[in-house]
Amino acid sequence: MIYQGKQKIWSDYQKDIPDDHWFYVRSCIRQSFFPGSEKFFMKIVRDDLGKDIYETEHHTTCGGIAYHCDTIPQETAMTIVARQFALMTEAGYENLVASCITSFGNYCETIETWREFPELEARVREHLWKACRREFKVPKYVAHASDLVYKFRNEIAARAKFRLVDHETGEPLRIVEHIGCHYSKMFPHKGVGGAEYPCVLSGMAEAWGGEVIDYPERRHCCGFGFRQYLVRANRGYSLSNTHKKFESMEPYHPDCIITNCPGCPFFLDRWQYVISEMEGKTYGQDGHGIPVLTYEELAALVLGYDPWDMGLQIHQVGLEPLLDKMGVPYDPSKKYLGLNEKEIMKPGLPTVLKCC
C-alpha cells in the first residue's frame, strides 16, 4: 500500500515524452552564444537516432526576452506564440519541442493562460487572423529539447565514444548540473522530476558515466534574470548571483557544468572571466575556469564529434582540461579555424583566467 502510494506520488513527477514526430523551434539567442548546440541537436536526433524532426525558416523569436523585460504585453507575446503554433499546424505536426528554456516557459504559460481564460485564446486567434491570416491548433505536447535528449540518454550512452570518466584514473567526472529557472520552477508538472527533483540533466550526466555534485546553491538562479543583466546599473546583481553559485560549488571541485538554458551557460561561462578580472579568482584547476557546456554540446562530445566543429572555441572558459580528462583528441592549432579551416580570428587573452 505504502509502496503504491509512493509510486503514485512519484508518477506526478514524471513526464511522458512522445517518441517521434516533432516540430522544432530554435532559440533567438543561443545561436550566437553557443552556435553548435542546435545544429548538433538536430544532427543527433535526426541523423544518429533517426527521428522525424522538422523546422521551418519562417520561425521567429518567441518574444520571451521582450516579455520578461516588460517591453511587450502578454497579449503580444501570446500572438507571437500563436504564430509559431500556426507554423506547426501548417507543417502537420502536433508535438512542439523548444530549444530555449525561456520559449518553453513562454509556450507553457500561454497554453495555461488559455486554459484558465478561454476568451483570451479567442482574442489571440482573432489578432493572428487579422495580422497574417493564419490559424492554429494548440500543440498536444510541448517539450524542451533537453527532455528529448534525456529520453534518448541511454541510446546515446550505447553509442558513446567517450564517457564522462577520467580516462587515466577511471574515476567518474564531477558534474554540476544547472537547470534553467523557467524549465520547472514556473510549471513544475511540465518538467522531468518537477521542481523538487529535476533530473533532466543529472539523468544524462549519470547515464554517460559522470557523478553529479549536490552543493548548497544548486537550485539558485544563474544570475541572468533578464533586466538584472540588460540594465547596466543592475549588472552587479547578476554577477553577485553567479559569484554565489561559484563560491558554493568550488569546494566540490567540479570538472564541468552542464546547463539547459540559453542564459545559464552564457553567464556561468562569461562571468568567470569578469570575476577573475575583478577579484583575481578562478575556480578551475591551475588558473583555468570550470568548463561550461550545453547538454547538446556534451552529448555531441560523448558521441565523438570534433570539439572545434561544434564551436567550443566560442566559450570564454577553455574546454581543454575537460577534453584532456575525457581523452577526447583535439588539435590546438585548429582551435580558431572555422568551417573548412577558415580563419575566424583569435581573441585576446584575459590577464588572469587561463584559457588554453
Added chain:
Amino acid sequence: MDFGFSLSPSSAVNLDNTDMSLYERLCEREPGAKTCMACGSCSATCTVSAINGMSVRKVILGLQRGQFRDVEKMLSRCMLCGKCTMVCPRGINTRHLILELCRLYGSKEGEL
C-alpha cells in the same frame, strides 16, 4: 578592470563558520533564550516595533547567525516596557534577556 558594476557581498549565512560565542554567553545568563521558537509574538506586541523595527525574535536570530552589529543597533531601540515578556508563549523573560544582552555588549543598562 572597471566594468561599470561590481560584486555585492553575499548575505548567505554559513552556520559552520558562525561565531556563536555571544549567543552562548547570553544563554548562560538567560537560559530562556534557548527555548525561543521564533513565533514573533514579541515583535507583534512591541509598541515600538512598527516605528523602529525592534524585535526580540530578530535579536535572538541575529545572535544565532553571528550578526552582532545588527543586534547592537536593534537593542538601542527597546524601551524596556516588558510587554513582550507578557505575551511570550514560552514564558521567556525577554526584558531580562535584553538587559543581559546590553550588559554583554559592555555598556550601562539600557544605554546602548
